[in-house]
Amino acid sequence: MPGPKDLDPSSSPRALLGAELRHAREKAGLSQEDLGQRLFVSGSFVGQLEAATRRMNPEIARLIDVALDTGDFFLRNCKAAAKSSYTEHFVEAVEAESSATEIRQYEPLLIPGLIQTPAYARAVFRAYQPTAPEEVIERKVAHRMERAHILEGATGPLFWTVMDEAVVRRVTGGHAVMAEALRHIIALIQGNRIIAQVLPFEAGAHASMEGSIKLMDFADAPTLLYFEGVGSGRLEDDPATVRYQRRTHEFLAAAALSPEKSLAMLEAMAQDYEHEAHP
Incomplete structure (x- = not known):
C-alpha cells in the first residue's frame, strides 16, 4: 500500500487529526494493517483516516486512543474535526x-x-x-x-x-x-x-x-x-x-x-x- 503523503496540519482540523494519527501509529511501531486489526477495520480505512479522505467518528476515535495509548486525544479532537456546514x-x-x-x-x-x-x-x-x-x-x-x-x-x-x-x-x-x-x-x-x-x-x-x-x-x-x-x-x-x-x-x-x-x-x-x- 502506498505510504500516506505529508499533510499540512494547518489546512483543516481533519488533516491535523490524520497527521497526528500517522505520527502516533508510527511511534507505536504499527503498520496501517496492524492498527486496522485493533480497530476492527481494514488497513486501507486507516490510510484514509491519515490522508483525511475519511472522517473519524467518535467510536473509532475511542478505539484509537485505546490502541495507541493516547488518553482521550483523538476522541476529544474528532469532535472539532467533525464540524461542517453540510448535512x-x-x-x-x-x-x-x-x-x-x-x-x-x-x-x-x-x-x-x-x-x-x-x-x-x-x-x-x-x-x-x-x-x-x-x-x-x-x-x-x-x-x-x-x-x-x-x-x-x-x-x-x-x-x-x-x-x-x-x-x-x-x-x-x-x-x-x-x-x-x-x-x-x-x-x-x-x-x-x-x-x-x-x-x-x-x-x-x-x-x-x-x-x-x-x-x-x-x-x-x-x-x-x-x-x-x-x-x-x-x-x-x-x-x-x-x-x-x-x-x-x-x-x-x-x-x-x-x-x-x-x-x-x-x-x-x-x-x-x-x-x-x-x-
Whole structure:
C-alpha cells in the first residue's frame, strides 16, 4: 500500500487529526494493517483516516486512543474535526471530493452539484425545501458554489460526468435558468475543465437504471464510492463494489453520446431554452 503523503496540519482540523494519527501509529511501531486489526477495520480505512479522505467518528476515535495509548486525544479532537456546514450524510463525501484526483459521476435526474449555477442550485434547493426561509436556501447555494472551486486551477481533479438526457430536458427553475446552466457546462467543456457526455433516451435500458454513481480516486488512498438517495447517502470502499461501479460508469460512457456530440446537443438545447426565455 502506498505510504500516506505529508499533510499540512494547518489546512483543516481533519488533516491535523490524520497527521497526528500517522505520527502516533508510527511511534507505536504499527503498520496501517496492524492498527486496522485493533480497530476492527481494514488497513486501507486507516490510510484514509491519515490522508483525511475519511472522517473519524467518535467510536473509532475511542478505539484509537485505546490502541495507541493516547488518553482521550483523538476522541476529544474528532469532535472539532467533525464540524461542517453540510448535512451529516453528505459531509464526508464533500470533504473527500476536495482531495480527489479524479471524480467520475453519473446523474440520472439533475446536473451534478459541482457544475451547477447558483440559479439552478437555488431552484433545486427550493424544490427540496419549499417552506424554508430564504436565508437557509441562500446558505445552501453558497456552500454549493464553494465546492465548485475545486475545479479551478491546475491542481483540480479530472471531472468526468455522464448525464441522462432527462437532466438537460427537465426544466428546473425555468427556461432562462436552464439556458444559463447549460451554457455554464458548455464553457467548462470548452475550457477543458471537465468531460461531459449525455446518455440519450434512445440508448434504452442501461447499466445504472437504479440511481446515480460517484467515484472518487485519490493519490494515496483507495477509491471511494458515494451512493445518494432522498435525504440519505453513504460512502463505500469495498474493492469489489468499487470495481463493479467503475465498470458501470464505463458502460454508461460507452452507451452515451461522444463528448463532441454531447456538446452539440447541449448547444442545441441551450439555444432552445434561450428562444423559449426570449421568444
